[in-house]
Amino acid sequence: MPVYEYVVIHDDGSEGERFEILQSIHAKPLTQHPESGLPVQRIISQTAPPKIPGGTKQSKPDLSNQNLERLGFTKYQKTDSSSGKYEKVAGEGPDMIQRD
Structure with missing residues (x-):
């Protein structure tokens, strides 16, 4: 309510x-x-703005590697644009995955 x-x-x-x-x-x-x-x-009083994941400065700590790992997520980043290889930066799982 x-x-x-x-x-x-x-x-x-x-x-x-x-x-x-x-x-x-x-x-x-x-x-x-x-x-x-x-x-x-x-x-009518002022309301809090909605929180947009990844869209505001406030949400950036929510998407930090430490927070993602704490919440059970795994995050991979591309090692370079042409190889199709991704390196794990947070969470559990293989250290590297590669596109076939």
């Missing part, structure tokens, strides 16, 4: 206390503060 952010609206129209509440995505927005009964308005 998502967390929604609300703000209390005073009689003069100014904003008051902000609070968060866990609600079903299908629930109607609150119109009153759950404790005080004051009128409230749901506000």
Whole structure:
């Protein structure tokens, strides 16, 4: 269930206390503060950007050789562009594989 952010609206129209509440995505927005009964308005707050594997600086540590090996993956890198040979740089498996 998502967390929604609300703000209390005073009689003069100014904003008051902000609070968060866990609600079903299908629930109607609150119109009153759950404790005080004051009128409230749901506000849109900033969200965290999605994490794109291999696409951002944040994700690079996730794809490090050490992390891949820790998670049970094996990683190979080409030794050169023409030979078709790949050398293991992380994980378990043969030290080298070669294209037929």
